Amino acid sequence: MRMESPDSEKPVFTLNKVKFKDILYIKKLTIKEKKTTAIVGRSGSGKTTLLKLLNKLISPYGGTIYYRDIPLEAIDAVTLRREVVMMPQTPVIFEGNIRENLLIGLKFSEKKLPPDNKLMDMLHVVGLDKKLDEPAHRLSGGEKQRLALARVMLMEPRVWLLDEPSSALDKDTEDLVMQKVVDFGRRNESSIVFVTHSSPMAWKYAEEMIEIENGEIVSIKQNQHA
Numbered sequence: 001m002r003m004e005s006p007d008s009e010k011p012v013f014t015l016n017k018v019k020f021k022d023i024l025y026i027k028k029l030t031i032k033e034k035k036t037t038a039i040v041g042r043s044g045s046g047k048t049t050l051l052k053l054l055n056k057l058i059s060p061y062g063g064t065i066y067y068r069d070i071p072l073e074a075i076d077a078v079t080l081r082r083e084v085v086m087m088p089q090t091p092v093i094f095e096g097n098i099r100e101n102l103l104i105g106l107k108f109s110e111k112k113l114p115p116d117n118k119l120m121d122m123l124h125v126v127g128l129d130k131k132l133d134e135p136a137h138r139l140s141g142g143e144k145q146r147l148a149l150a151r152v153m154l155m156e157p158r159v160w161l162l163d164e165p166s167s168a169l170d171k172d173t174e175d176l177v178m179q180k181v182v183d184f185g186r187r188n189e190s191s192i193v194f195v196t197h198s199s200p201m202a203w204k205y206a207e208e209m210i211e212i213e214n215g216e217i218v219s220i221k222q223n224q225h226a
Ligand SMILES: Nc1ncnc2c1ncn2[C@@H]1O[C@H](COP(=O)(O)OP(=O)(O)OP(=O)(O)O)[C@@H](O)[C@H]1O
Pocket: 021, 023, 041, 042, 043, 044, 045, 046, 047, 048, 049, 050, 089
């Protein structure tokens, strides 16, 4: 008899014998829907490669990745990225002001553009005390990172893939921003997958922690306290 898992335990991604070059091999992995999952591991272990596979920026050499019940090869990348949005490890900042940079993700995916007060609210969530008309290129590295994070959240994706979203922040700011971001995601019932170098961050905010070493999963830990 097959056991039905409760609704909250449904996978958002299922990976089966997924291989990418000689960099990554994942025999089996499920990422849960509406949960916060951390991916931890040393530099070069394959964390970014895994996120890119989930967002179809790269395709596996073997095996299958399912988004919910659908194999990724059956979903076109643009459709997938309307629901699954990735924040790259190095924030991409475009010419123009903060407002334009916030709206660009929504424009690309042809979604409705929100009014300024909603943009300001989002800057507040990431703790960025700046005017919408300020040029974005003047921002510091950590501020650019937070701008990129606000851009992803404005898109209200079903799944967030965040590649070291707080790596350029000092400890206190990191903690503040991560708390607000995870709260926001949970309120919106989003599934959050974030990469981090920091085990304390993973322990604090993730319900599940996946550890990668040399392109393979070495542990999956559940966290009751997140
Ligand atoms: N397209 C590619 N072709 C060949 N090698 C690659 C490719 N992409 C990444 N690599 C290599 O695969 C390994 C894993 O890279 P990846 O970017 O996934 O690591 P990471 O865990 O995200 O590291 P970091 O914490 O430094 O960001 C690295 O050694 C990298 O040089």
